Amino acid sequence: MYVKRKEPWGIVHIGVLLISVILLITAFGLIMGGTSLRGIQEIMTDEDGFIMSNTRRLQVSSYGVVVEDMDFDIDPLAWRWFETKGGFLRFKVTSESNDPGKEIFLGVARVQDAYNYIEPIEYHEIVDMDLGWEEFDTGTTQPQFILHQGDAPSAPPTVHSFWIVQGSDSGTQTLTWEPEAGNYYWVMMNADGSAGVDADVRIGVEIPFFGGLGNILLTAGIVVGAFGVLMLYFTIRRN
Numbered sequence: 001m002y003v004k005r006k007e008p009w010g011i012v013h014i015g016v017l018l019i020s021v022i023l024l025i026t027a028f029g030l031i032m033g034g035t036s037l038r039g040i041q042e043i044m045t046d047e048d049g050f051i052m053s054n055t056r057r058l059q060v061s062s063y064g065v066v067v068e069d070m071d072f073d074i075d076p077l078a079w080r081w082f083e084t085k086g087g088f089l090r091f092k093v094t095s096e097s098n099d100p101g102k103e104i105f106l107g108v109a110r111v112q113d114a115y116n117y118i119e120p121i122e123y124h125e126i127v128d129m130d131l132g133w134e135e136f137d138t139g140t141t142q143p144q145f146i147l148h149q150g151d152a153p154s155a156p157p158t159v160h161s162f163w164i165v166q167g168s169d170s171g172t173q174t175l176t177w178e179p180e181a182g183n184y185y186w187v188m189m190n191a192d193g194s195a196g197v198d199a200d201v202r203i204g205v206e207i208p209f210f211g212g213l214g215n216i217l218l219t220a221g222i223v224v225g226a227f228g229v230l231m232l233y234f235t236i237r238r239n
Helices: 011-044 074-084 109-119 210-238
Strands: 058-060 064-070 088-097 104-110 123-128 145-148 165-169 172-177 182-190 195-205
Touching: 011 210, 058 064, 058 210, 064 109, 088 104, 104 172, 109 182, 165 172, 172 182, 182 195
Parallel strands: 064 123
Antiparallel strands: 058 195, 064 182, 088 172, 088 195, 104 165, 104 182, 123 145
């Protein structure tokens, strides 16, 4: 009877073994990343697919709350790629007036269109707001503002046509917006243009390719892991 002698471990075998281990570690990372993205999508999103913040009360004595310089610089090629994957980011803002007698106005406008209306107004600019995420992080820090001195608005915000998206309601309202390249204002005012704005606000973001990216990472992790296991198996079996 002939028994084949085991071959000694050579440099090639050791090299293949190391590559197998690296592939398995890489596969583990890809699978964990994909699982995390899928988990975030399924656990932290609402019924519309938005990752929502906790509710924050925005209460100011001026004529409005403004987020300035929301600058989206999107490469045209990247934009076309996003469109093939379901679009770019989408934002959702929900508000509810804390004064039933006043309607809250929400609007988004390009800076060049709304500058002459917004800048002369006395308003509070949000410089820091720890929103927290609804399912996990409570985000207890209060919003931080800078007061921009100015006058009363020349007219209520509802009369202007430069708003890309807008809405006003004394109850709960929802505004969604998909940005394009440009620089924007986000504005919250009383619909009649009066001073003293008080509303509860939640902000959400939807990333259309979020779940797809998780699936890609999971698939890549499984494929890479399979290669690693096969290389490890045949290297050990050969010896």
